[in-house]
Amino acid sequence: MAVFAKEWRGEFRTRYALNTLGLFAFTTLVVVSVSLGPLGVSLAQGTAVLPVLLWIILLFSAAAGLPRAFVHEEETQTATALRLAATPSALFCGKLLYGLTLTFALELLVTPVYVAMTSLTVKSPGLLAGVLAAGGFGLAAGSTLVAAIIAQARAKGTLFSVLAFPVLLPLLLIAVELTRGAVAGDAADVALLQLLLYDASVTVAGFMLFPVVWNP
């Protein structure tokens, strides 16, 4: 928990991740809704394409904001102190919570605005909430682990996307399908369970692999 608090304190001082995330999300939001909003494209085309774009926005915003989770320590050389102070599990937990709050905040901000600006009618808002929760969790968990892996490498920005994309792909595909279902009015699907299973697997893998990644 202390790690989590520290993470947020550091973040508020620089507001780097929040700014990057927010700026990116907002810009893409505007572009999408202008070109694909009610005036830009027909309703049928819109409902087919818009769920995908929502997740693309979320994905790239996360890719803009989350990798920084570990880079800060490496750059300021506080990493060694951190290694002594906290157990790997606690550290990973803190970083994960940080990532989660960022992601959920992002989703809370983006989704309502997105739906409003594109005049998308979501017939199963409950399902949508579920997808966002489960999908967002997976995004954060996967990204946190990958961020840990690349923190010690050199070309961090591009490397993160390259490594994270294959890992997050199943998450994204399932999430998009479920979002489409939410728009169309489906009830909860077994796919949601698969999504949760994915979340669980990646999180467990994260906890188990993090000590390896963190300690030399």
Added chain:
Amino acid sequence: MVTGGIGWVVAVNLIIWTGLFLYLLRLGARLRDLEKKP
């Protein structure tokens, strides 16, 4: 070029298998060379 005929199938296979064969020969040669020098 890419039709139902057998031509391209043969061509593709020729490329693949000769390539693999030559590659293996080169690997083997390199291995022998490395193992020789004391």
Added chain:
Amino acid sequence: MRKLLAWLLWLWLSAVIVGAFLYAPLAKGFIGQSSRILFFHVPMAWVSFVAFIAAGVWSLLFLRGRDPKHDRAAAVAVELGVLFGVLATVTGALWARVMWGAYWNWDPRQTSIVVALLFYGAYLALRSSLEDRDQRARLSAAYAVLGLVVAPFLFFIMPRIMFSLHPQSVINAQGKVEMESRMVQVLLGGSAGCTALFFWIHNLRCRVQALAERKSALYE
């Protein structure tokens, strides 16, 4: 002894090649002789996935024992996975062009192989960006294991999604077509042969790398 095994392997593969062209019958409903390419395409795709699993397993072994041999084995497996994966993709695309008129369809199998290649690419990119040998081994092993965890979702979830999104999509026929026994024989023979080939090349490359490393260490 090794020489004998090598010759056996080549004999086996030659038999498979001959069998693919002369022994096995043509699949029904396929255009002309194009189905013959499948006798090579399927084994290669299979080997590509074998490579994926093998790399994951070797990475796990490395993380347990920290034996550099396992790290090397994993890295070589990934490289070979790229080779076989590319070959499988190309042969598959060529065949798709003949059968369905388009090189690419995003049907489940094609997608799976692409994702596998993405993983391989990411793994190799990670390795090339890390210079310290222990660090490189450790981090790439971690990534490989992560890939192993995600793999079931990719290879089993993918088809489910594809089919529910596009129920009338192009279904690759070799999944459910009932095959004459000769075809099965050649296919299985090809798969066995290519798997053996994979491990053979893998073994050679590992030895070459180990020796080269030791040699360069001697001269430092």
